Amino acid sequence: MAKDVPYELIYWPGPPGRGEHIRLVLEEAAAEYTDTAQAEGQGGLDQVLAFVQGTVPDDGINPPTLAPPILKHGELVISQTPNILQYLGSRLGLADKDxxxxxxxxxxxxxxxxxxxxxxxxxxxxxxxxxxxxxxxxxxxxxxxxxxxxxxxxxxxxxxxxxxxxxxxxxxxxxxxxxxxxxxxxxxxxxxxxxxxxxxxxxxxxxxxxxxxxxxxxxxxxxxxxxxxxxxxxxxxxxxxxxxxxxxxxxxx
Ligand SMILES: N[C@@H](CCC(=O)N[C@@H](CS)C(=O)NCC(=O)O)C(=O)O
CATH class of the missing domain: 1.20.1050.10 (Glutathione S-transferase Yfyf (Class Pi); Chain A, domain 2)
Known part of the structure; x- marks a missing residue:
């Protein structure tokens, strides 16, 4: 399933935190991505808060998320660090193919x-x-x-x-x-x-x-x-x- 859009990482600006596990996969694969942590003072924190506080509009497909890290990719919105890692790992050649x-x-x-x-x-x-x-x-x-x-x-x-x-x-x-x-x-x-x-x-x-x-x-x-x-x-x-x-x-x- 090809999705020709950048990955969007939603994570708190500040500490590396659990978001770092996601970044390392994206960086190793040289994938194109945006990161709310890099947009401090430019709405990055507001984006995270919108997900955490549930003010993101219900798109009818993705359940609300409780906590970051959150990954958006096209219409997919997922949370839970290992879940995101498995998704990215399979797409970016960093999981096992078997x-x-x-x-x-x-x-x-x-x-x-x-x-x-x-x-x-x-x-x-x-x-x-x-x-x-x-x-x-x-x-x-x-x-x-x-x-x-x-x-x-x-x-x-x-x-x-x-x-x-x-x-x-x-x-x-x-x-x-x-x-x-x-x-x-x-x-x-x-x-x-x-x-x-x-x-x-x-x-x-x-x-x-x-x-x-x-x-x-x-x-x-x-x-x-x-x-x-x-x-x-x-x-x-x-x-x-x-x-x-x-x-x-x-x-x-
Ligand atoms: N099991 C989740 C834990 C997510 C989590 O605890 N996220 C932290 C930041 S690293 C957070 O913002 N938690 C808010 C909360 O639990 O209320 C995962 O692995 O992604």
Missing amino acids: NDGVYRVNALALTALDGLSNEAHDCHHPIAPGLYYEDQKEESKRKATDYVTNRLPKFMSYFERVLGSKSSGDGPWLYGGKLTYADLVLFQCVDGLKFMFPKAMSKLEREGKHAKVFSLHHAVAQRPQISAYLKSARRQKYSHGIYRYYKELDIEP
């Missing part, structure tokens, strides 16, 4: 998002996403301590195991010897975690038990399209999104 492979790749992306993005986010918002971090600092410390001690190594070890399995194939990639969107998701998770928990991540890197995961991070960063993107102004700085730096949460396990 029917069963589609679900294998998606399972890898979902697992990375569960353990290395959603759980990381909960380290600074363990009680409620609507409360300020300052109102849940004590619980954050407990959550982050458990995260860097137990959950982070568990998920890193899982991906090390995937990368060492026969299904990963040749090269640094997670599945089938070929770059997929799951690799880009894992890259972004590792990158964000290095920013958020530098002590824990340096320790994991020094120990050498997750060398394949760190090599994948390096290999993605070296890809020509990604490398150019990371140096560009389009790559936003980590700030108040999923991956945040709080000195008191930078725990060495």
Whole structure:
């Protein structure tokens, strides 16, 4: 199904957030896209708010969306990060072509998002996403301590195991010897975690038990399209999104 129109990413201006997973796929594929995050002060935020607050007119086809990232492509409007990734991955050559492979790749992306993005986010918002971090600092410390001690190594070890399995194939990639969107998701998770928990991540890197995961991070960063993107102004700085730096949460396990 050819749609000769640019992709439209609707995401909050400011932090890279979950929108970054979508951007990395679009950038790797050199796809034409617009991004509300790049239109701060030019209506970008208003566009996001229109979707979130439900003031976008009902087009009779697409259900309303709850939260960004949201992707518009022609008449299609979809939300949920892994759902968007699967759509883009298939269209842009970053998913597996085989029917069963589609679900294998998606399972890898979902697992990375569960353990290395959603759980990381909960380290600074363990009680409620609507409360300020300052109102849940004590619980954050407990959550982050458990995260860097137990959950982070568990998920890193899982991906090390995937990368060492026969299904990963040749090269640094997670599945089938070929770059997929799951690799880009894992890259972004590792990158964000290095920013958020530098002590824990340096320790994991020094120990050498997750060398394949760190090599994948390096290999993605070296890809020509990604490398150019990371140096560009389009790559936003980590700030108040999923991956945040709080000195008191930078725990060495
Ligand atoms: N499961 C959704 C979560 C979406 C989400 O939580 N989006 C955040 C920004 S990264 C948001 O704006 N949430 C508003 C809310 O949950 O009320 C996904 O993976 O896309």
